[in-house]
């Protein structure tokens with residue numbers, strides 16, 4: 001049974017004490033969830049150790065970094081390596097978020113290098129993909145997103161690709177309050193699963209969690225997560241409000 005996942009992406013928000021408070025407010029709700037549920041907090045680098053300590057020992061709760069370097073180590077001022085994250089027991093890392101692709105010029109090729117480093121370190125990549133509005137309007141979103149997967153992930157063998165979490169985030173729905181309809185989300189998720197199945201077989205495709213991201217809120221999470229191929233969400237804005245994120249965790253199927 002594949003994992004159903006509520007992942008919070010705080011992005012570049014909150015002070016340290018606001019982050020502590022937010023985590024306390026969420027954790028005190030004590031939402032254990034089902035065995036196949038996972039809750040992940042992708043917090044800014046300086047808060048990783050704090051978030052790790054706060055969630056320590058809570059089953060199925062994990063901490064993620066929001067990015068990592070595509071270089072192993074060396075003279076790359078300002079970068080954070082996979083080895084550094086692993087050394088403080090961070091086991092998940094978002095890569096390829098559309099904001100990184102857009103503002104920091106991350107390419108599918110660079111993301112393939114990041115995937116390799118993360119898997120080598122025994123970490124779980126949360127690989128983001130998704131099309132901009134112009135591509136959606138041209139009707140070529142399927143090819144566009146499939147190509148992101150192919151160029152960054154399809155060099156992996158079946159055992160390794162099963163370790164990757166995929167997050168489909170249509171860029172036109174991020175932070176805009178404009179959510180993809182459940183039909184649009186389900187259609188893309190099913191399509192991506194079929195692309196993976198064509199490459200690796202249906203058994204492998206059925207094991208991979210595909211999260212939806214883009215204006216997920218307490219009031220639309222249940223409907224989105226109910227879609228057969230939507231295995232939870234990667235949540236930005238609403239993950240900064242405890243009551244919202246708690247409801248989103250509860251909406252996992």
Ligand SMILES: O=C[C@H](O)COP(=O)(O)O
Nearest residue numbers: 009174175214215236237
């Ligand atoms: O990583 C999260 C996504 O970018 C979605 O952000 P949002 O929920 O604020 O639209």
